[in-house]
Amino acid sequence: MTTATTAPPTTVPHVIGGVRTTGDGRTSPVFNPATGRQTGAVALASAELVHEAARVAREAQRGWRDTGLARRQQIMFRLREIISARAEDLARLITAEHGKTVADALGEVARGLENVEFCTGLMHHLKGDHSEQVASGLDVHQLRQPVGVVACITPFNFPAMVPLWMVTTAIAAGNAVILKPSERDPSAAVWLADAFREAGVPDGVLNVVHGDKEAVDAILDDPIIRAVSFVGSTPVARHVYTRAAAAGKRVQALGGAKNHMIVMPDADLEAAADAAVSAAYGSAGERCMAVSVVVAVGAVGDALVERIARRLPGLVVGDGADPTTEMGPLITREALERVTGFVAGAEGEGADLVVDGRRPAGDEGFFIGPSLVDRVTPGMRVYDEEIFGPVLSVVRVRDYDEAVALINASRYANGTAVFTRDGKTARQFGYDIEVGMVGVNVPIPVPVGAYSFGGWKESLFGDTHMYGPEAFSFYTRRKVITTRWPEASESQISLGFPTH
Incomplete structure (x- = not known):
């Protein structure tokens, strides 16, 4: 007499520095909501794995920041073509783990692609300002520079769209990203990581770390991570905003709605x-x-x-x-x-x-x-x-x-x-x-990609909305440089406060 055996469910891995890993073996089940049956599992990150991902991202960001804007822009165009050509594959993956219809999932991918298309204009979005001759021989210019390593914590209800809203802009602006998707439908995030890599984003610039509260709190506390984007319920958004801001991070945390x-x-x-x-x-x-x-x-x-x-x-x-x-x-x-x-x-x-x-x-x-x-x-x-x-x-x-x-x-x-x-x-x-x-006369007024998304009151903690123009502001820091090239004979000591 033989006993039938069931193969263990496939485990959705983390992706750190281009390498797939299941970490220390801790997992959470993944279900097909249409059948109620478990179809797989997802690895859950320890705090140490999150910190390792942050270190990897920091190293990768140094090189990515040096990548020319024209090169980044070409990568955004390729990313758009890769996702667009395989949109149905991504949509069916979403349906299998989230439960929404394939048509709805295709709509989600299309709205995510709007932001990719917006980011193809990064050469324009990252322009600085310049003022000539603000005083005799004195010029001032302002730069937009990347924040560094940022974390994107995304919800289960849009496992492709919200990552494309956050991650694409952050990377286009020169940052490295740790993406922490929902553990309920994690596969879309790994699919997207593969698409970013195929488009030309170097290993380590986009890392996917799955997890529960342990992973989230590690993200909020890690000193390498300089900014956090979040979408989820209001109680969790408040927690993310309070803890991350207390750690000195820039935060946008979008909460619930009625x-x-x-x-x-x-x-x-x-x-x-x-x-x-x-x-x-x-x-x-x-x-x-x-x-x-x-x-x-x-x-x-x-x-x-x-x-x-x-x-x-x-x-x-x-x-x-x-x-x-x-x-x-x-x-x-x-x-x-x-x-x-x-x-x-x-x-x-x-x-x-x-x-x-x-x-x-x-x-x-x-x-x-x-x-x-x-x-x-x-x-x-x-x-x-x-x-x-x-x-x-x-x-x-x-x-x-x-x-x-x-x-x-x-x-x-x-x-x-x-x-x-x-x-x-x-x-x-x-x-x-x-x-x-x-x-x-529009029941769901989600702004088109050239505008930004976000609510007021307890629907948003922080003062910057997602995607569009405000996202480039969130994922960059402004630096003002004042310049003068005087003749040697013009130099003098002055202890007074500068008036120009």
């Missing part, structure tokens, strides 16, 4: 309902820019809720690898249990559960359908907390002023939108609202 979409009485309700469904339930709501609250102004509430509810039974929920699927599973069983808890508790808080997306126990995979909760008010858990799942709340208000006050009272301020046909209302909304990214 994005509102106002629907005015004059709005096209069919278009608004389509937008609400698309923005709330795409990628199973696992987007920091997802609409999680619709604010129905005046008498539109009943008609709007009816239109949204009517659309939900037609959404196809299933394996993201199936081309007919419109919404895939959540990332983990813990995420499924958390989101299910919000749906279960909504009625007990006094809200109306119009559509219940919960599925019977025993279903394979981490699936939950779209849920719609009406007559939600501040103070309810379903309103106050970031759910990060396919749950849309509807809040009813009397007028525009109450809608704006509701949004401005939120501790989150990532994105918001207004649906209206009135230009004056739209303009006033942009003026009144205290949120970092605003859409007018």
Whole structure:
């Protein structure tokens, strides 16, 4: 009699100095969310491995900084072509570990490529300034120089896009990078590291270190690492910002969101309902820019809720690898249990559960359908907390002023939108609202690559947004050089404060 054996799951490695390693053997499981089954494992870094990666990055950055801007620019062009040509391979890898549909994953890759394309203009973005003859014989010029070694800590919900937002700009600016992706879907980061290397980025300039809190805290404490970019939940963003800033690092830490979409009485309700469904339930709501609250102004509430509810039974929920699927599973069983808890508790808080997306126990995979909760008010858990799942709340208000006050009272301020046909209302909304990214008849107002991404309040810790122009500011330091070439006979001692 023979006993069947199961091969151990493949372990996703770290990449340090171009070498793949699994470190000391500590790992975490990786699942296919559509089946609920473990498909592999990911190595988890010790603090010492993080420190070793920082040392390797420091050595590599010295040479990379000396690389000419034209050479770096050529590498960015090659990187764009490599990723674009193999976008579907990367998208399917994302789907297998995250669960989102292949179409959604392709969209993620496309938005990441926007920043690669922006970085191909690094020759322009890294230009300095020069002022001639500020005083007799005195010139001043300002340089942009790389920070050194930077760390990019990225979230599970966009395992390719957010690394491309951070890493590409940091490297284009002359830095070396330690990328710490989410341990839940780690393979995309290793895929990207291979693409950067193939494009011509030297070994050690981009290092991938997987890990949990031990690795993150080592990054925040390591003196070699001079700057940290982070995207994740607000509690962790606050921790990253506080600890890294205390260690003297430059920090941008993007946190959570509770994005509102106002629907005015004059709005096209069919278009608004389509937008609400698309923005709330795409990628199973696992987007920091997802609409999680619709604010129905005046008498539109009943008609709007009816239109949204009517659309939900037609959404196809299933394996993201199936081309007919419109919404895939959540990332983990813990995420499924958390989101299910919000749906279960909504009625007990006094809200109306119009559509219940919960599925019977025993279903394979981490699936939950779209849920719609009406007559939600501040103070309810379903309103106050970031759910990060396919749950849309509807809040009813009397007028525009109450809608704006509701949004401005939120501790989150990532994105918001207004649906209206009135230009004056739209303009006033942009003026009144205290949120970092605003859409007018655009439910998910993620800026195009030439602008920068980021919210206000507890959605961002630090004062610099991601990608685009602000990213080059974050990943560089400015140095001002004042120059004079006097004749020897002009030199003299002066103890006074320089006035020019």
